[in-house]
Amino acid sequence: AQTVTQSQPEMSVQEAETVTLSCTYDTSESDYYLFWYKQPPSRQMILVIRQEAYKQQNATENRFSVNFQKAAKSFSLKISDSQLGDAAMYFCAKLTGGTSYGKLTFGQGTILTVHP
Amino acid sequence: DTGVSQDPRHKITKRGQNVTFRCDPISEHNRLYWYRQTLGQGPEFLTYFQNEAQLEKSRLLSDRFSAERPKGSFSTLEIQRTEQGDSAMYLCASSGTSGRSKNIQYFGAGTRLSVL
Numbered sequence: 004a005q006t007v008t009q010s011q012p013e014m015s016v017q018e019a020e021t022v023t024l025s026c027t028y029d030t031s032e033s034d035y036y037l038f039w040y041k042q043p044p045s046r047q048m049i050l051v052i053r054q055e056a057y058k059q060q061n062a063t064e065n066r067f068s069v070n071f072q073k074a075a076k077s078f079s080l081k082i083s084d085s086q087l088g089d090a091a092m093y094f095c096a097k098l099t100g101g102t103s104y105g106k107l108t109f110g111q112g113t114i115l116t117v118h119p
Numbered sequence: 120d121t122g123v124s125q126d127p128r129h130k131i132t133k134r135g136q137n138v139t140f141r142c143d144p145i146s147e148h149n150r151l152y153w154y155r156q157t158l159g160q161g162p163e164f165l166t167y168f169q170n171e172a173q174l175e176k177s178r179l180l181s182d183r184f185s186a187e188r189p190k191g192s193f194s195t196l197e198i199q200r201t202e203q204g205d206s207a208m209y210l211c212a213s214s215g216t217s218g219r220s221k222n223i224q225y226f227g228a229g230t231r232l233s234v235l
Binding site: 007036038040046047048049050053094096098105106107108109110111112 | 152154159160161162163164167175177210212222223224225226227228229
């Protein structure tokens with residue numbers, strides 16, 4: 004079974020600082036998608052960023068960027084200039100079944116606290 | 120279109136009762152997914168549809184669970200003879216098969232089930 008592991012149950016950061024959330028995964032596929040989702044308390048899950056495994060370049064969305072290390076099967080999320088609104092549970096997820104279909108396998112999540 | 124819609128948002132039921140949840144996906148999306156999320160954990164895959172065809176079911180989906188997507192639009196998830204262990208958040212997601220948002224799953228706000 005494919006697994007996604009987030010080894011940091013909780014992280015905290017000061018407002019305006021940078022924080023990195025870790026994720027590792029297991030797969031035998033050569034091409035796949037990886038995602039980071041954000042779930043604020045009692046609110047719905049929203050996509051933060053997506054990475055396609057065949058792309059060498061790390062994905063970036065405004066203050067959010069990833070460090071994708073395909074050989075190491077590592078996919079970390081860096082949040083720059085942290086804001087109070089970034090406080091949430093963050094999930095790393097992998098799309099199984101290659102790139103054309105399939106379910107998401109999620110990690111256990113990391114709770115991010117942002118201190119003013 | 121305002122996104123994936125789930126109804127009801129909350130359901131409280133007594134053990135042994137049947138419950139049904141509804142999910143309306145984003146209108147142009149042909150794939151629809153159901154996940155279950157318990158407190159403090161990542162979502163776990165239950166089942167998914169492409170149009171009206173149910174393509175995969177998780178081992179988590181016991182005989183008491185059934186899902187349908189009769190016309191390839193909305194979907195229902197029914198739990199028969201509910202048990203306390205069924206208490207969880209049930210999430211629905213949808214995705215398209217083309218364009219920039221291909222393979223991105225968009226989530227609804229979920230239905231929180233409490234079995235007393």
